[in-house]
Amino acid sequence: MEPRRVAKKKAADPKKLATELADTGRAFHARGWALGTSGNYSAVLKLQPVRLLITSSGLDKSKLGKKHFLQIDDHVNVLRGDGRPSAESLLHVAVVRARGAGCVLHTHSVWSTILSDRHAAKKSLAIRGYEMLKGLEGVKTHEHQEWIPIFENSQDIPALAKEVEALLKQDPRPHGFLLRGHGLYTWGEDLAQARRHVEIFEFLLEVVGRRELAEHGS
Amino acid sequence: MEPRRVAKKKAADPKKLATELADTGRAFHARGWALGTSGNYSAVLKLQPVRLLITSSGLDKSKLGKKHFLQIDDHVNVLRGDGRPSAESLLHVAVVRARGAGCVLHTHSVWSTILSDRHAAKKSLAIRGYEMLKGLEGVKTHEHQEWIPIFENSQDIPALAKEVEALLKQDPRPHGFLLRGHGLYTWGEDLAQARRHVEIFEFLLEVVGRRELAEHGS
Amino acid sequence: MEPRRVAKKKAADPKKLATELADTGRAFHARGWALGTSGNYSAVLKLQPVRLLITSSGLDKSKLGKKHFLQIDDHVNVLRGDGRPSAESLLHVAVVRARGAGCVLHTHSVWSTILSDRHAAKKSLAIRGYEMLKGLEGVKTHEHQEWIPIFENSQDIPALAKEVEALLKQDPRPHGFLLRGHGLYTWGEDLAQARRHVEIFEFLLEVVGRRELAEHGS
Amino acid sequence: MEPRRVAKKKAADPKKLATELADTGRAFHARGWALGTSGNYSAVLKLQPVRLLITSSGLDKSKLGKKHFLQIDDHVNVLRGDGRPSAESLLHVAVVRARGAGCVLHTHSVWSTILSDRHAAKKSLAIRGYEMLKGLEGVKTHEHQEWIPIFENSQDIPALAKEVEALLKQDPRPHGFLLRGHGLYTWGEDLAQARRHVEIFEFLLEVVGRRELAEHGS
Numbered sequence: 001m002e003p004r005r006v007a008k009k010k011a012a013d014p015k016k017l018a019t020e021l022a023d024t025g026r027a028f029h030a031r032g033w034a035l036g037t038s039g040n041y042s043a044v045l046k047l048q049p050v051r052l053l054i055t056s057s058g059l060d061k062s063k064l065g066k067k068h069f070l071q072i073d074d075h076v077n078v079l080r081g082d083g084r085p086s087a088e089s090l091l092h093v094a095v096v097r098a099r100g101a102g103c104v105l106h107t108h109s110v111w112s113t114i115l116s117d118r119h120a121a122k123k124s125l126a127i128r129g130y131e132m133l134k135g136l137e138g139v140k141t142h143e144h145q146e147w148i149p150i151f152e153n154s155q156d157i158p159a160l161a162k163e164v165e166a167l168l169k170q171d172p173r174p175h176g177f178l179l180r181g182h183g184l185y186t187w188g189e190d191l192a193q194a195r196r197h198v199e200i201f202e203f204l205l206e207v208v209g210r211r212e213l214a215e216h217g218s
Numbered sequence: 219m220e221p222r223r224v225a226k227k228k229a230a231d232p233k234k235l236a237t238e239l240a241d242t243g244r245a246f247h248a249r250g251w252a253l254g255t256s257g258n259y260s261a262v263l264k265l266q267p268v269r270l271l272i273t274s275s276g277l278d279k280s281k282l283g284k285k286h287f288l289q290i291d292d293h294v295n296v297l298r299g300d301g302r303p304s305a306e307s308l309l310h311v312a313v314v315r316a317r318g319a320g321c322v323l324h325t326h327s328v329w330s331t332i333l334s335d336r337h338a339a340k341k342s343l344a345i346r347g348y349e350m351l352k353g354l355e356g357v358k359t360h361e362h363q364e365w366i367p368i369f370e371n372s373q374d375i376p377a378l379a380k381e382v383e384a385l386l387k388q389d390p391r392p393h394g395f396l397l398r399g400h401g402l403y404t405w406g407e408d409l410a411q412a413r414r415h416v417e418i419f420e421f422l423l424e425v426v427g428r429r430e431l432a433e434h435g436s
Numbered sequence: 437m438e439p440r441r442v443a444k445k446k447a448a449d450p451k452k453l454a455t456e457l458a459d460t461g462r463a464f465h466a467r468g469w470a471l472g473t474s475g476n477y478s479a480v481l482k483l484q485p486v487r488l489l490i491t492s493s494g495l496d497k498s499k500l501g502k503k504h505f506l507q508i509d510d511h512v513n514v515l516r517g518d519g520r521p522s523a524e525s526l527l528h529v530a531v532v533r534a535r536g537a538g539c540v541l542h543t544h545s546v547w548s549t550i551l552s553d554r555h556a557a558k559k560s561l562a563i564r565g566y567e568m569l570k571g572l573e574g575v576k577t578h579e580h581q582e583w584i585p586i587f588e589n590s591q592d593i594p595a596l597a598k599e600v601e602a603l604l605k606q607d608p609r610p611h612g613f614l615l616r617g618h619g620l621y622t623w624g625e626d627l628a629q630a631r632r633h634v635e636i637f638e639f640l641l642e643v644v645g646r647r648e649l650a651e652h653g654s
Numbered sequence: 655m656e657p658r659r660v661a662k663k664k665a666a667d668p669k670k671l672a673t674e675l676a677d678t679g680r681a682f683h684a685r686g687w688a689l690g691t692s693g694n695y696s697a698v699l700k701l702q703p704v705r706l707l708i709t710s711s712g713l714d715k716s717k718l719g720k721k722h723f724l725q726i727d728d729h730v731n732v733l734r735g736d737g738r739p740s741a742e743s744l745l746h747v748a749v750v751r752a753r754g755a756g757c758v759l760h761t762h763s764v765w766s767t768i769l770s771d772r773h774a775a776k777k778s779l780a781i782r783g784y785e786m787l788k789g790l791e792g793v794k795t796h797e798h799q800e801w802i803p804i805f806e807n808s809q810d811i812p813a814l815a816k817e818v819e820a821l822l823k824q825d826p827r828p829h830g831f832l833l834r835g836h837g838l839y840t841w842g843e844d845l846a847q848a849r850r851h852v853e854i855f856e857f858l859l860e861v862v863g864r865r866e867l868a869e870h871g872s
Binding site: 027031129130131132135140141142192195196197199200202203206207210211212214215216 | 686690691716762764767768807809833835836867868870871872
């Protein structure tokens with residue numbers, strides 16, 4: 001694993017971004033990380049005031065295209081595009097506010113579902129000692145311990161979003177978090193970095209998940 | 219997971235439906251949910267009297283095309299198309315009659331095979347607490363418990379179809395059912411909804427299956 | 437699972453057959469059933485005297501094309517084509533002689549490797565009670581027990597081929613056999629039937645393998 | 655498994671080689687062996703003095719193209735191309751120096767990560783009795799025992815490279831090695847042979863990994 005090149009985008013082109021986010025969504029669906037219309041993906045168009053490009057709700061991710069993205073403000077009002085934003089859009093806004101992220105990705109895999117449930121009582125999962133950790137932005141050694149917060153799943157998304165925003169503002173360490181029985185949120189300064197983080201977390205969750213189930217059972 | 223958009227089809231176009239069902243079948247085959255010619259897929263063309271578009275029997279699903287679909291009535295008489303309908307077509311008719319479904323999909327995965335066998339004595343499998351459940355039509359919370367009936371596998375399909383129809387008429391809760399050692403049937407008001415249900419059930423069966431085998435063995 | 441249509445090929449067209457076998461090989465490689473140049477595939481061009489179309493040895497199956505097939509006689513002399521036939525070609529000849537098969541396929545998957553090793557002492561593996569069994573030619577019910585012989589792996593292929601031919605002539609039941617730590621051989625009257633048998637056995641071996649490892653360990 | 659044809663390349667064409675290495679990288683990413691920008695791939699352009707074609711650092715392997723390759727000398731100075739070489743390039747140089755390899759490939763899979771960690775204390779992993787071993791260059795029988803050295807993972811790559819080079823010079827047996835919690839390095843006289851070795855090791859690590867976790871836990 002290596003430091004990686006990040007091309008900072010100066011001016012966000014919504015059509016190009018939507019196309020790239022859609023490609024990402026279809027790739028995640030192919031891997032089984034976005035089945036059953038699960039998952040949502042966003043990119044920041046402006047920070048002051050917040051303007052997000054985000055997937056419309058309830059779509060089959062295998063068929064995701066650039067037309068399936070909305071532009072919303074930080075109260076999830078639709079500024080442009082057809083369709084309804086997901087209630088979970090508030091979690092994207094929370095991450096952008098707390099971290100200044102340029103891109104937020106939510107996946108929903110078998111291993112994130114299992115591990116977020118198994119570790120829910122501890123409210124976090126720690127992963128340490130794997131080279132893959134070095135792919136997380138700013139991490140310099142595999143001896144790094146990544147601490148992944150786990151939030152109880154909830155249908156009260158505004159309350160959950162506040163909780164997420166508060167924790168991410170207070171604690172600069174996490175590169176992602178889990179919702180119990182629900183999946184992973186991670187982010188990056190741009191899509192390439194966020195997508196790299198998804199792949200790294202999903203890989204590590206599979207490694208840890210296979211070992212834990214073998215050791216301790218369900 | 220989010221409520222999702224459902225575009226109600228007004229007039230069913232058999233060619234378009236057959237093309238979409240064939241695409242679905244090839245995608246299921248790619249995931250390993252339709253190996254060895256297993257699986258069959260149908261869509262309702264008319265409800266009064268019942269007219270179904272359904273896969274012809276014994277086809278390699280990796281090569282499924284629109285020409286491989288038949289039109290049948292509710293006694294499985296072929297009204298149009300070449301080929302023989304599967305005996306299991308009666309199960310599709312049973313679901314359509316009991317639930318007014320617009321589309322019925324049958325997959326045959328490793329995890330549905332294992333779990334339907336492990337839980338056969340209890341005649342059902344209950345799944346609760348996962349966000350993915352919210353993708354099942356009408357479900358509002360991950361705290362929902364989905365109760366999945368399991369029927370003993372049988373070569374007497376007419377008798378099995380009656381049993382299925384009776385249960386689905388009497389109990390409005392299930393979104394799908396399992397045949398022991400055989401696989402999953404699920405449905406929806408249209409293909410998009412039924413396909414979403416397949417992905418959700420297959421995802422949840424993998425989650426539950428991995429945890430159960432780790433805990434209890436085979 | 438259903439009876440399936442089998443289009444009997446009257447006159448074998450070597451180019452068409454090679455193209456179809458090559459497509460099959462690439463599909464098997466994509467599933468991880470033919471990694472590391474493993475696997476070989478043949479189709480009968482003539483039975484009296486035996487003339488087989490068969491993969492040349494040592495090829496990356498992800499790149500298999502029609503040019504990679506040889507024509508051989510039943511002593512594995514090359515009658516047409518460039519390249520060397522695999523020593524295992526004798527096993528294809530043995531199956532053709534014993535069963536009059538039109539097509540023989542050899543895959544090398546993780547689950548066939550594990551199960552053929554675990555059950556080697558018993559010299560066979562029995563599978564029963566799964567609907568998928570009905571896809572094996574001539575099987576009418578999931579209550580069928582498929583008895584799969586396991587041969588000790590050997591580098592003396594002529595001796596192994598004799599052993600295989602003798603068993604398959606004497607016992608009409610098996611639809612395939614395993615070589616210990618090496619993989620699956622199965623066949624059919626044509627490619628479609630043989631490929632269906634591969635998918636069925638690989639599916640069942642995964643089901644049985646996952647359950648056995650969970651129950652008994654390695 | 656069979657002896658395989660190896661077409662010795664006389665004069666290395668950097669563009670063709672880069673295209674083929676890029677195809678290989680995308681194929682490995684598709685299998686989950688190169689997630690999160692992990693992995694790097696090289697081919698020798700000249701041996702005296704060493705001139706390597708090698709992936710630039712930090713790239714999404716799903717998008718790898720021929721433009722993403724650099725030419726470096728054996729001190730990892732960039733002679734041609736844009737981008738930074740990975741620090742791990744020194745490990746490629748070490749393998750080329752010790753073994754005269756024409757191609758070196760590094761993958762980072764779930765099973766190589768788990769097994770390299772489980773066996774780290776023993777500093778090696780031995781695999782024996784599987785037919786797939788015969789695909790490793792020069793191996794004639796499945797009874798061969800492949801001894802795979804495991805090096806402790808380190809951020810001091812120059813020191814690690816020296817250790818690797820010393821061991822590979824001294825011991826002619828290994829066809830590859832593992833870095834703890836980090837992945838596999840293997841090589842070949844050309845890309846085809848190196849890629850075959852990757853597939854063989856990844857296959858065997860999955861077989862051994864599944865059996866070990868079932869037997870002993872994490």
